[in-house]
Amino acid sequence: MYLIGLTGGIAAGKSTVATRLVEHGAVHIDADKLARAVVEPGTPGLAAVRETFGDGVIRADGSLDRAALGAQVFSNPAELDKLNGIVHPAVRALSDSLIRDAAADQDVVVVYDVPLLVEASTAQPHAHPFDLVVVVHASEETRLRRMVELRGMSETDAANRINSQATDAERLAVADVVIDTDGSLDDTLAQVDALWTRVRAAVVSAG
Structure with a gap:
C-alpha cells in the first residue's frame, strides 16, 4: 500500500485533486465524511458534543445542527479546540481501521483526504x-x-473559516508535493497527472 496524505485549506481545490486521483485508480478516504459519521445520532461523539456545547447545537430530530455549532466554534479558538478534541481521536480510530483494510492490497494507492492534517497532527503527533x-x-x-x-458565504464567515485553520506556511512546511490551484483547471489536472506518474513509479519500484 502507498499512502498519500492530501490536505489544503478550505476551498483550495482538494476535491478536484482527489477526484482526479480516484479516476487514475486511487482509493479515496475522506476525513470530512468520517468526521460526520462520528457525530451521527447515537454515537459517543455526538453525546460528547452535546455535553460540551449544549442542547443548542442539537436539532429537534436529535441530529447535529452544524450551522449552530459552526457559529459557536469557528470564531472562538478555545471552543474549536474543544470540538477538535472530541472529533479528531474518533476520526483517527475510524481512519486507522479503513486504512488497515485497504492495506490488504499491497499495490493499492490510498488517498487520505484530511483538510485538517496539520491541526490533527498537532493534537495527536503520531500521525x-x-x-x-x-x-x-x-x-x-x-x-x-x-x-x-x-x-x-459572507466574507466574514469565509474569513473566519480560513482563520480557524492552519496557516498556508504551516501546511506548506509539511508538503512533499504542492499542487497549485490558482491557475486553470487544466493546469491543476496536469499537476495531478504528473503526481500520479510519480506515485505509480514508486509503487512499481517498491514491488
Missing part, C-alpha cells in the same frame, strides 16, 4: 505513516472568492 504528503494550495484571496461566489 499516519504517509508515504507522501500532498498540499493543495491556492492564495487566500482565491479561496475567499470561491467561498463567497461558489458557496454563498
Whole structure:
C-alpha cells in the first residue's frame, strides 16, 4: 500500500485533486465524511458534543445542527479546540481501521483526504505513516472568492473559516508535493497527472 496524505485549506481545490486521483485508480478516504459519521445520532461523539456545547447545537430530530455549532466554534479558538478534541481521536480510530483494510492490497494507492492534517497532527503527533504528503494550495484571496461566489458565504464567515485553520506556511512546511490551484483547471489536472506518474513509479519500484 502507498499512502498519500492530501490536505489544503478550505476551498483550495482538494476535491478536484482527489477526484482526479480516484479516476487514475486511487482509493479515496475522506476525513470530512468520517468526521460526520462520528457525530451521527447515537454515537459517543455526538453525546460528547452535546455535553460540551449544549442542547443548542442539537436539532429537534436529535441530529447535529452544524450551522449552530459552526457559529459557536469557528470564531472562538478555545471552543474549536474543544470540538477538535472530541472529533479528531474518533476520526483517527475510524481512519486507522479503513486504512488497515485497504492495506490488504499491497499495490493499492490510498488517498487520505484530511483538510485538517496539520491541526490533527498537532493534537495527536503520531500521525499516519504517509508515504507522501500532498498540499493543495491556492492564495487566500482565491479561496475567499470561491467561498463567497461558489458557496454563498459572507466574507466574514469565509474569513473566519480560513482563520480557524492552519496557516498556508504551516501546511506548506509539511508538503512533499504542492499542487497549485490558482491557475486553470487544466493546469491543476496536469499537476495531478504528473503526481500520479510519480506515485505509480514508486509503487512499481517498491514491488
